[in-house]
Amino acid sequence: MKKNKVAIIILAVLALGAILVMKNLDRLVDWYQWRKADIGAETRHDETLKKFKAGNKLSSTEIGQLVAYYYLTSKEDDGIKLLQEIREKQDSYMAYFGLSELYVVKANMEKSVEPHREFVSKAYNYLSEGFNKVPDKTLAYFMRAKGYAILGCSEPYMADIKKSLEESKKVKTVMLADGFYVDQTRFAEAVENETKQHKDWQATCLLNEILRK
Secondary structure (H helix, E strand, C coil): CHHHHHHHHHHHHHHHHHHHHHHCHHHHHHHHHHHHHHHHHHHHHHHHHHHHHCCCCCCHHHHHHHHHHHHHCCCHHHHHHHHHHHHHHHCCHHHHHHHHHHHHHHHHHCCCHHHHHHHHHHHHHHHHHHHHHCCCHHHHHHHHHHHHHHHCCHHHHHHHHHHHHHHHCCCCEEEEECCEEEEHHHHHHHHHHHHHCCCCCCCCCCHHHHHCC
16 A cells, blocks of 8 residues: 555656656757757857967858857957957958957946947947958948947948948849858848848947047
8 A cells, every 4th residue: 555655656746747847848948959059159169269279260250150159158358359369360350340249248338437438439440440351342331230230329220231232233242251152132131131130229329428528
């Protein structure tokens, strides 16, 4: 009799555990996918960093992945230091845009007025320098538009988006990354997907703060 009671209790506990697992299955799957993505990002970071330290040139895609890694891991200072090294050795436009993005992050985290303005100013300066480094006009406007979006500036963002579309109509193919080109239709789709992300604009333009000074 006691054995039967123990067996029933064990089965009840197992059943309860199964119910809890089923209820939290989506959460567990999400956690697994996020963890898998984290491990992948860290692996790519280590491999790319090793490649750069060995004296090899990085592609704009690889630099963009580094920027994303330092942004997602909240290691802005480490990212800025590395991007400065990349900028000095190969003067990549993506390094400038990455520096702009990470300085915006620092500005948003800074509560003191003067350091905040300094970070915003650096973000804007690197954004402008990066724009001048892009070898393709269409991509230059598109990249700067994304930079304005990070700064929360809707008017210059839309102006550059429109300009990028105008420039794309002047060429047969548009450069989207080092050695990667698309036709006008696919570029227009990329622009549409970009603008959808900012459909309901609520951000305050950080540049207003330094322009008022």
